[in-house]
Amino acid sequence: MAINHPDGHQPDSRLPCGRDLGTLHEHLTAGTLDAHEQACPGCRQAADAFAPALQAVVSLATQRPEPPAGFVESVMARIRADIRRTRYLALPAGSPSTLTITEHAASAIMSGAADTIPGVTSRGCRFPAPRDPTHVAISISLHYGLHAATAADHVRTTLRKAARTHLGIRLRQIDVSIDDVHTHGPDATRARSSTPTAPSPRMPGWC
Numbered sequence: 001m002a003i004n005h006p007d008g009h010q011p012d013s014r015l016p017c018g019r020d021l022g023t024l025h026e027h028l029t030a031g032t033l034d035a036h037e038q039a040c041p042g043c044r045q046a047a048d049a050f051a052p053a054l055q056a057v058v059s060l061a062t063q064r065p066e067p068p069a070g071f072v073e074s075v076m077a078r079i080r081a082d083i084r085r086t087r088y089l090a091l092p093a094g095s096p097s098t099l100t101i102t103e104h105a106a107s108a109i110m111s112g113a114a115d116t117i118p119g120v121t122s123r124g125c126r127f128p129a130p131r132d133p134t135h136v137a138i139s140i141s142l143h144y145g146l147h148a149a150t151a152a153d154h155v156r157t158t159l160r161k162a163a164r165t166h167l168g169i170r171l172r173q174i175d176v177s178i179d180d181v182h183t184h185g186p187d188a189t190r191a192r193s194s195t196p197t198a199p200s201p202r203m204p205g206w207c
């Protein structure tokens with residue numbers, strides 16, 4: 001191994017004993033110090049100077065770093081979201097033109113509409129049938145004390161209106177799933193719990 005100076009100048013890389021520093025470094029790395037290098041004070045001193053860097057290299061090579069908590073889940077959620085970013089739904093357009101929207105974008109519009117309903121927080125929205133923008137499935141968190149069926153009707157009405165207004169489509173099927181109940185938020189004055197809970201975040205991979 002040649003040890004080059006940054007400006008291209010080749011300094012004298014030989015130790016006083018005549019041993020080349022690059023050769024010594026190679027032998028150290030490979031664990032193959034010869035008899036001279038093991039006995040020569042100059043070589044041993046140079047080897048000691050290399051030791052910290054060599055130790056760091058060996059340590060890095062043998063470590064299996066542990067990912068932080070939740071790392072795998074967040075990567076998988078991103079992968080799922082990316083897949084949905086590239087899945088398109090066809091929207092009405094005057095022939096021969098076409099109009100498409102990613103499932104991700106359409107889901108975000110639906111979730112945004114649901115979030116405008118007091119006491120309702122969208123936990124995620126998706127279009128279960130491939131390429132069919134008229135079938136929506138939404139998961140919500142409901143404020144404690146609200147009537148589930150009434151809230152679900154409100155969600156359906158709001159989503160139908162948003163789909164007509166923003167996407168130009170008439171929704172055929174809207175599946176509402178109440179996956180959580182919260183007591184903290186716009187309807188907090190109606191909560192009976194003494195420990196308010198916030199709505200859960202969006203489900204991984206949903207919009």
Ligand SMILES: [Zn+2]
Pocket residue numbers: 015017018019036037040041042043
């Ligand atoms: Zn030497």
